[in-house]
Amino acid sequence: MLQEESDLSLIIAQIVQKLKGSNLYSQLERQAWASLQRPEIKLESLKEDIKEFFKISGWEKKLQNAVYSELSVFPLPSHPAAPPEHLKEPLVYMRKAQGSWEKRILKSLNSMCTELSIPLARKRPVGEQKELLNKWNEMGTDEPDLSLFRPVYAPKDFLEVLINLRNPNYENGDSLSFRTHLGLIQVPLKVKDIPELKECFVELGLNTGQLGIDDSTQVPPELFENEHVRIGQKVLAEQDSAAAQQYIRQGSPTALRAELWALILNISSEPEDVLYYEQLKTNVIQHDLLVDSLIYKDVKLTASNDDYYFVFEDYLYQVLLCFSRDTSVLSHFAYNSASPPKSYIRGKLGLEEYAVFYPPNGVIPFHGFSMYVAPLCFLYHEPSKLYQIFREMYVRFFFRLHSISSHPSGIVSLCLLFETLLQTYLPQLFYHLREIGAQPLRISFKWMVRAFSGYLATDQLLLLWDRILGYNSLEILAVLAAAVFAFRAVNLMEVTSLAAAEAVLADLSTLKVMPLLQIFLFATVT
Amino acid sequence: MSRVLVPCHVKGTVALQVGDVRTSQGRPGVLVIDVTFPSVAPFELQEITFKNYYTAFLSIRVRHHPSAHTPAKWVTCLRDYCLMPDPHSEEGAQEYVSLFRHQSPSMTFPKWLSHPVPCEQPALLCEGLPDPSRVSSEVQQMWALTEMIRASHTSARIGRFDVDGCYDLNLLSYT
Numbered sequence: 001m002l003q004e005e006s007d008l009s010l011i012i013a014q015i016v017q018k019l020k021g022s023n024l025y026s027q028l029e030r031q032a033w034a035s036l037q038r039p040e041i042k043l044e045s046l047k048e049d050i051k052e053f054f055k056i057s058g059w060e061k062k063l064q065n066a067v068y069s070e071l072s073v074f075p076l077p078s079h080p081a082a083p084p085e086h087l088k089e090p091l092v093y094m095r096k097a098q099g100s101w102e103k104r105i106l107k108s109l110n111s112m113c114t115e116l117s118i119p120l121a122r123k124r125p126v127g128e129q130k131e132l133l134n135k136w137n138e139m140g141t142d143e144p145d146l147s148l149f150r151p152v153y154a155p156k157d158f159l160e161v162l163i164n165l166r167n168p169n170y171e172n173g174d175s176l177s178f179r180t181h182l183g184l185i186q187v188p189l190k191v192k193d194i195p196e197l198k199e200c201f202v203e204l205g206l207n208t209g210q211l212g213i214d215d216s217t218q219v220p221p222e223l224f225e226n227e228h229v230r231i232g233q234k235v236l237a238e239q240d241s242a243a244a245q246q247y248i249r250q251g252s253p254t255a256l257r258a259e260l261w262a263l264i265l266n267i268s269s270e271p272e273d274v275l276y277y278e279q280l281k282t283n284v285i286q287h288d289l290l291v292d293s294l295i296y297k298d299v300k301l302t303a304s305n306d307d308y309y310f311v312f313e314d315y316l317y318q319v320l321l322c323f324s325r326d327t328s329v330l331s332h333f334a335y336n337s338a339s340p341p342k343s344y345i346r347g348k349l350g351l352e353e354y355a356v357f358y359p360p361n362g363v364i365p366f367h368g369f370s371m372y373v374a375p376l377c378f379l380y381h382e383p384s385k386l387y388q389i390f391r392e393m394y395v396r397f398f399f400r401l402h403s404i405s406s407h408p409s410g411i412v413s414l415c416l417l418f419e420t421l422l423q424t425y426l427p428q429l430f431y432h433l434r435e436i437g438a439q440p441l442r443i444s445f446k447w448m449v450r451a452f453s454g455y456l457a458t459d460q461l462l463l464l465w466d467r468i469l470g471y472n473s474l475e476i477l478a479v480l481a482a483a484v485f486a487f488r489a490v491n492l493m494e495v496t497s498l499a500a501a502e503a504v505l506a507d508l509s510t511l512k513v514m515p516l517l518q519i520f521l522f523a524t525v526t
Numbered sequence: 527m528s529r530v531l532v533p534c535h536v537k538g539t540v541a542l543q544v545g546d547v548r549t550s551q552g553r554p555g556v557l558v559i560d561v562t563f564p565s566v567a568p569f570e571l572q573e574i575t576f577k578n579y580y581t582a583f584l585s586i587r588v589r590h591h592p593s594a595h596t597p598a599k600w601v602t603c604l605r606d607y608c609l610m611p612d613p614h615s616e617e618g619a620q621e622y623v624s625l626f627r628h629q630s631p632s633m634t635f636p637k638w639l640s641h642p643v644p645c646e647q648p649a650l651l652c653e654g655l656p657d658p659s660r661v662s663s664e665v666q667q668m669w670a671l672t673e674m675i676r677a678s679h680t681s682a683r684i685g686r687f688d689v690d691g692c693y694d695l696n697l698l699s700y701t
Contacts, residue, residue, distance in 0.1 A: 079622035081575050090620050105700045113697060167616070169580050171553075180575040190615035279685065287693050327687050343695045353689070356699060360687030406616055 002286055010077045015070045023272055024066050058239065059367040065241040067267035068502045072245075072472050073396055075335050079346040088231045089337035089405045093167055094412075098337045098404040101161050106341055108152050113290060117146055120290050120343065120358055124167050129285050136281070139305070140313035148299045151367035156447045158366075158402060159363050161185075161441070162412055165404070180297050182434065183419030189406055191417040194425065197479060198521055199441045201471065203249040204514070210290055211251025212463040212514030225253075230257045239395055242433035244380075249470035251514070264469050265392040269385050277384035280322035283360075287325075291359045295320045312377035319387050320365070320374050332395035337405035338362075363399075368446075371453040375461050379441045397474055401449050409474040413463040414448050415441055418480040424487055426522065429489050447508070451477055466512050480513055483520035487511070532569055535562045557581075574625045582613035586625070 019025055032050055035041055041049040054060040054129050060222065064182050089095045113120055124132070136140065153412060163184045170188055192200065204210065209224035219225070236259050245265045252260050262268070267379050275455055299316050309316075323329070340362025341377075348354035370443040380386035380427050400410045407413065422430045422440055433440050447455050451474070452464060485492065491504045541554035574586075586604040604625065608617040687693065 082622045110697045342699045347696045
């Protein structure tokens with residue numbers, strides 16, 4: 001077999017293996033059995049007839065969407081000799097750095113545990129379980145004493161780790177030269193330049209209609225908006241994930257967004273999914289986790305203080321507390337450079353049969369984590385659907401924003417992309433900011449880690465996240481960060497301190513993201 | 527035809543450098559690795575597998591004995607095969623690589639490696655994807671591979687995070 005054929009067979013085998021455990025597989029099996037009753041299914045041509053039936057009834061499309069989803073999320077199978085760690089992260093020094101960072105987080109959590117004498121997990125007494133069940137829909141009214149809890153880490157702590165990342169095989173030279181990185185990130189990852197970004201984001205070009213630009217009040221809707229909405233409705237009627245992903249690159253109409261995102265993420269709310277969510281809710285009621293307090297604290301500090309999102313406070317608890325108990329999230333660690341923290345049942349230290357993951361989903365929330373969920377509350381009001389969408393967004397995109405990896409959508413690459421774009425296309429601004437001690441990444445890092453949630457106005461944020469889904473990449477975050485600096489360049493050139501630079505960039509709520517991106521990519525003289 | 531690992535001896539790297547190693551400032555750009563095969567039985571080399579560590583281009587030369595009477599000569603099987611598309615960045619720097627016989631059009635093997643079957647034209651460039659129905663019938667042959675994948679991780683959802691209803695934990699473990 002030639003190499004490409006064996007690769008394709010391997011991919012097919014892997015996808016078949018993955019889908020065999022899914023609801024879709026049992027549904028397809030049931031449908032196939034049921035179809036035997038139909039007159040058009042003949043024994044002589046059984047296989048072909050059933051395939052035809054699937055095509056007509058729309059089940060083939062569902063299968064296509066599932067396969068497309070797997071291809072988007074899972075990396076291509078790597079070389080047979082490559083160990084599992086290689087799939088998580090191919091570069092050894094990055095794996096080591098992620099390991100050290102995780103160890104720091106674990107130590108921090110352990111010391112919080114011992115200092116406050118609070119167990120990592122405890123079973124709730126029956127009375128407390130009843131109480132929590134009663135106020136499940138208004139957990140925001142609770143005012144527990146969280147003063148002793150502190151977030152495990154904040155984005156700026158993580159930035160310091162990234163700044164200190166070094167490739168042991170990379171020689172920069174002792175003296176400062178052209179080649180020395182002027183920015184904070186010192187690892188030589190490959191990032192795209194503007195010509196490559198233009199090719200990649202071709203649908204954002206000046207000659208293509210965009211929601212966020214061509215739907216503004218001055219533009220007559222007949223020119224673009226009406227037709228775009230019509231196409232969107234057609235895409236939804238066809239229920240085609242790949243078509244939806246292509247369509248949404250030009251933005252999603254507000255009325256269609258919730259359904260489009262669900263189609264792209266391949267989320268359909270089957271009864272099994274609602275039941276699964278209810279099971280997670282039961283787990284929350286039964287066990288109290290230390291990370292719950294971290295979640296409470298985070299929501300109170302961030303989303304509750306935000307003008308746009310405070311109304312969704314209760315939803316945030318309902319999603320995040322369940323998220324921590326969801327063991328299906330563990331499967332994403334196969335392609336995440338991070339690993340879930342491990343613990344042992346009390347008294348059984350070292351015995352593998354009593355080893356468990358903590359929290360059950362392996363994800364320890366940090367300061368600002370709840371902001372990944374908040375914008376979704378505008379789109380989805382049914383808790384189990386909201387939950388599914390968030391979980392899928394996390395295991396496809398958000399996890400890359402807080403783990404150390406060489407992936408092009410990983411936070412390290414985004415930081416380097418941002419710095420490189422600024423240095424290359426706004427060298428004067430970059431140099432000036434460096435001189436006054438205001439390294440641009442120190443300001444933009446928090447925007448990118450949160451995918452701009454909490455910094456942009458919500459309608460603008462959703463237009464941005466449309467493109468994240470459409471291009472299946474987070475690179476647009478780095479491009480937007482650079483575009484924001486370009487937009488405020490004149491003011492930034494006049495400041496003389498880091499504090500003043502931060503003040504210029506403190507309020508992004510009036511920005512319109514699509515014009516900024518378009519101008520930066522397609523209308524700037526390079 | 528089953529495939530077996532051929533025992534080989536990989537010698538240490540030797541830098542190719544002009545001038546005196548001690549006084550020269552520059553780092554060598556070319557390193558040579560000698561690989562010898564201690565076993566004498568003839569074999570048909572199908573695949574070379576290795577893990578890269580920051581090598582940008584690879585050339586392979588084989589020492590060829592046409593017959594017992596003519597002197598041995600070196601034949602280049604692969605020249606400047608690109609492992610890292612951009613040598614100044616991390617792409618491909620630590621990847622696992624396999625090189626197959628069909629990838630080298632001029633790959634001839636010494637007689638003691640046996641007579642290779644005349645290979646098909648190397649189809650490295652895209653001729654379009656292979657026919658899916660043919661490929662899916664080959665999935666049967668790949669079943670052994672699927673078993674291997676199944677053994678490595680389960681795709682079924684694990685619901686439980688506790689051990690027999692107990693989730694009373696010690697501290698987090700560092701190992």
